[in-house]
Amino acid sequence: xxxxxxxxxxxxxxxxxxxxxxxxxxxxxxxxxxxxxxxxxxxxxxxxxxxxxxxxxxxxxxxxxxxxxxxxxxxxxxxxxxxxxxxxxxxxxxxxxxxxxxxxxxxxxxxxxxxxxxxxxxxxxxxxxxxxxxxxxxxxxxxxxxxxxxxxxxxxxxxxxxxxxxxxxxxxxxxxxxxxxxxxxxxxxxxxxxxxxxxxxxxxxxxxxxxxxxxxxxxxxxxxxxxxxxxxxxxxxxxxxxxxxxxxxxxxxxxxxxxxxxxxxxxxxxxxxxxxxxxxxxxxxxxxxxxxxxxxx
Amino acid sequence: xxxxxxxxxxxxxxxxxxxxxxxxxxxxxxxxxxxxxxxxxxxxxxxxxxxxxxxxxxxxxxxxxxxxxxxxxxxxxxxxxxxxxxxxxxxxxxxxxxxxxxxxxxxxxxxxxxxxxxxxxxxxxxxxxxxxxxxxxxxxxxxxxxxxxxxxxxxxxxxxxxxxxxxxxxxxxxxxxxxxxxxxxxxxxxxxxxxxxxxxxxxxxxxxxxxxxxxxxxxxxxxxxxxxxxxxxxxxxxxxxxxxxxxxxxxxxxxxxxxxxxxxxxxxxxxxxxxxxxxxxxxxxxxxxxxxxxxxxxxxxxxxxxxxxxxxxxxxxxxxxxxxxxxxxxxxxxxxxxxxxxxxxxxxxxxxxxxxxxxxxxxxxxxxxxxxxxxxxxxxxxxxxxxxxxxxxxxxxxxxxxxxxxxxxxxxxxxxxxxxxxxxxxxxxxxxxxxxxxxxxxxxxxxxxxxxxxxxx
Numbered sequence: 001x002x003x004x005x006x007x008x009x010x011x012x013x014x015x016x017x018x019x020x021x022x023x024x025x026x027x028x029x030x031x032x033x034x035x036x037x038x039x040x041x042x043x044x045x046x047x048x049x050x051x052x053x054x055x056x057x058x059x060x061x062x063x064x065x066x067x068x069x070x071x072x073x074x075x076x077x078x079x080x081x082x083x084x085x086x087x088x089x090x091x092x093x094x095x096x097x098x099x100x101x102x103x104x105x106x107x108x109x110x111x112x113x114x115x116x117x118x119x120x121x122x123x124x125x126x127x128x129x130x131x132x133x134x135x136x137x138x139x140x141x142x143x144x145x146x147x148x149x150x151x152x153x154x155x156x157x158x159x160x161x162x163x164x165x166x167x168x169x170x171x172x173x174x175x176x177x178x179x180x181x182x183x184x185x186x187x188x189x190x191x192x193x194x195x196x197x198x199x200x201x202x203x204x205x206x207x208x209x210x211x212x213x214x215x216x217x218x219x220x221x222x223x224x225x226x227x228x229x230x231x232x233x234x235x236x237x238x239x240x241x242x243x244x245x246x247x248x249x250x251x252x253x254x255x256x257x258x259x260x261x262x263x264x265x266x267x268x269x270x271x272x273x274x275x276x277x278x279x280x281x282x283x284x285x286x287x288x289x290x291x292x293x294x295x296x297x
Numbered sequence: 298x299x300x301x302x303x304x305x306x307x308x309x310x311x312x313x314x315x316x317x318x319x320x321x322x323x324x325x326x327x328x329x330x331x332x333x334x335x336x337x338x339x340x341x342x343x344x345x346x347x348x349x350x351x352x353x354x355x356x357x358x359x360x361x362x363x364x365x366x367x368x369x370x371x372x373x374x375x376x377x378x379x380x381x382x383x384x385x386x387x388x389x390x391x392x393x394x395x396x397x398x399x400x401x402x403x404x405x406x407x408x409x410x411x412x413x414x415x416x417x418x419x420x421x422x423x424x425x426x427x428x429x430x431x432x433x434x435x436x437x438x439x440x441x442x443x444x445x446x447x448x449x450x451x452x453x454x455x456x457x458x459x460x461x462x463x464x465x466x467x468x469x470x471x472x473x474x475x476x477x478x479x480x481x482x483x484x485x486x487x488x489x490x491x492x493x494x495x496x497x498x499x500x501x502x503x504x505x506x507x508x509x510x511x512x513x514x515x516x517x518x519x520x521x522x523x524x525x526x527x528x529x530x531x532x533x534x535x536x537x538x539x540x541x542x543x544x545x546x547x548x549x550x551x552x553x554x555x556x557x558x559x560x561x562x563x564x565x566x567x568x569x570x571x572x573x574x575x576x577x578x579x580x581x582x583x584x585x586x587x588x589x590x591x592x593x594x595x596x597x598x599x600x601x602x603x604x605x606x607x608x609x610x611x612x613x614x615x616x617x618x619x620x621x622x623x624x625x626x627x628x629x630x631x632x633x634x635x636x637x638x639x640x641x642x643x644x645x646x647x648x649x650x651x652x653x654x655x656x657x658x659x660x661x662x663x664x665x666x667x668x669x670x671x672x673x674x675x676x677x678x679x680x681x682x683x684x685x686x687x688x689x690x691x692x693x694x695x696x697x698x699x700x701x702x703x704x705x706x707x708x709x710x711x712x713x714x715x716x717x718x719x720x721x722x723x724x725x726x727x728x729x730x731x732x733x734x735x736x737x738x739x740x741x742x743x744x745x746x747x748x749x750x751x752x753x754x
Binding site: 043045046047048051065066126130131132133149151152153154239241242243244255258259260261 | 556
């Protein structure tokens, strides 16, 4: 089909309107991404000319114990933070969705901490998790519960960080709340007529109906948690103290790039992380076909 | 249609204007001459707090002449920003710098040597305390000149030692007696927890990777080719370090340590709050005690060594430097400023304000008499010692430091879980290939670099 003069003109106009994004994407995303792929095949330290070494960085990574340690730390943390974060935020959303006094204030209180900047949050939680003076152990001790050295004992550092990240769960709660409010009342009415308990209603109506939102939050959560950086960097130092128990993948990548000045090695790490996230997102998408119900929200 | 055309034209104009702004913004040079004709040089410095205020002494330089104006910019994460700015061809004219990072930046060709400038100005390495000047010198060239140097010493609480019946001169002189003193100063409160401790080798832990130096290991061979962290001296350092996990109640000790973690510039600092009797700290500590623990009665002494020192006390030295990055637009003006700072009067004012000692050999009597740090002469003597160690001058020092630190922490957090020999062997196995790789990378560019550095600017 031949384009008319008007079509051509409209196409040009459309291209012009799109051009800021296209230029921005090309210059600031696509080009650096392609360059980083090339640098991942080089011995490169930013200030010196890149020297092509083939897959040398990738083979070195397979032998790098710290690479595996940081990857394991990240997966372990994700394995704790994601399910706990999801359960807590859904539970809070269900609670805040139920008829209760001061619902609006309670919702605000739950959401507010997620507005606190990460660095401030990290500093604050350093005090809260202090084993001797901290509020958390101050609550646990009188109850006769273990009062661990959250940030000093390598076996407790990840749970300590998970606890900290729960503070920022307000965003997810708001999304779940919005989704829960969209579930038709008639479904609950019908279930009650059939004698369904509160728990059965949650299990058979609420959760299936908000499953697309759970799926969305899980995917975003996977992407976010695998790139965790700022919070442990502020709270535990660049090397993931103590004994590198909190040295996460993105921190090790950052250290390689900007502390040890091995940009090629860091680029290789970045591409592996990209592939890992893409793989997990794909797996999540596959799993969603069975478990996500698109009839509701 | 005409509206679409007009919008299209507007967009084209906006894009062109944006591009023009971007291009103009990326270039430098348009603002490097002031209205009064002075050349403006950018000076990046890493300090915040009182050290930053001290660096404002550049006002003196600006007032001293009418050719150059120094534009002071305080930067966080200075090394990273300097690296990226130099890589982008738009570095500052002069920059503050840490001495430990010098080798990696030099090997990458990020700095300009100062030899010819020094020669022309009659500035000589002999003018400086040898251990401090050695930190500025690498691969036979001088890359920066010191501003405020530091050494570290044992700070102790006079009242707590007196109360325990300890004599600092005798009880802090040898490592064995020091360990005994530390135990004597440790006591539990009514709740069974330690409410006071003598000393902890992890508090604040800034020099933990370098404990080997107190046992006589410089951590690198003399030719810079081999890591020596598996030497008997370093193993002895780790064994001494690990002895704390056995000589004290481990749980109580860790609880005490954790309670004060990350609280250096705070009245909750274990030393400022009269809970830790002795602490290894740098020359700047006096300033922090003045601010956060003004009631603490303190003094300082050399930290006892774990080897035969021949009467020369052991310390770690480091210094802040002024360097000229590669690609700096006004290197001569930058040198003029550096030279101004190196003049005895200016250097002493700067060091007084930062509570530090002067790196210059010549020191005026007034300097010590008016210095706010009562132990300043001790810190200077320590820097003059033959056993004043600097960070190993190798390009991979930061990586080596982190690896050593992690090994020490492994020993600390999991006592009995690993032994010093295995840990140090692992560090060496991991890092020696990296050092070899860095040395090979240097060999590839050696000829070019040496030729470039030998050329008169």
